[in-house]
Amino acid sequence: MLRKEKIYQIIDDHSKQFTLEDLKQKDVGITSYQIADQLHIARNNASTDLNELWEEGKIIKITGKKKFAFFSQKIFSELTGICLQKKTVCPTLSKLMSDHSIIETTQDPFSNLIGADSSLKNSIISAKASILYPGGTMHTLLLGDSGVGKSLFAKTMYQFGLNEHVFQEDSKFVVFNCADYANNSELLLSQLFGS
Known part of the structure; x- marks a missing residue:
């Protein structure tokens, strides 16, 4: 498995542990430092792969803290029903949800x-x-x-x-x-x- 795939798997596994309520109330992203520690690699190598995953539309970049955090775009869409574009950046996931006004009552x-x-x-x-x-x-x-x-x-x-x-x-x-x-x-x- 390529390093980028391992990083995406870590983000995906991290994202799966949260509920919709967690997205509204908590900081739920994972940082490049945490990912680098888990894989025992340099942080700049993790950041390179994270930027590629972000450009491919697989992860969301959260800019709310001093360090960027990341969350799976697929898991976010499954939890909220919001379909995002590539290169999504937001200060928090709750802000991203409110910006997209997810409370639509259209029937499935x-x-x-x-x-x-x-x-x-x-x-x-x-x-x-x-x-x-x-x-x-x-x-x-x-x-x-x-x-x-x-x-x-x-x-x-x-x-x-x-x-x-x-x-x-x-x-x-x-x-x-x-x-x-x-x-x-x-x-x-x-x-x-x-x-």
């Missing part, structure tokens, strides 16, 4: 799906994770037999992304039926990628 569009609390639960968790992935959404491929609801699930993912402000308000949900081009793969490719 996935709750309207039959099986949201049972058979679709794992699929919904994966879909939300791909949409809220730090640094940008992940590409998603939905597989299943005809008529099982892939298009409905994709539309629900799109609505969730709009609610979470991951997608721009004027972005469109486009349905493209590849089966219409089953006999002409070259035409399909030109429709998708241009000719």
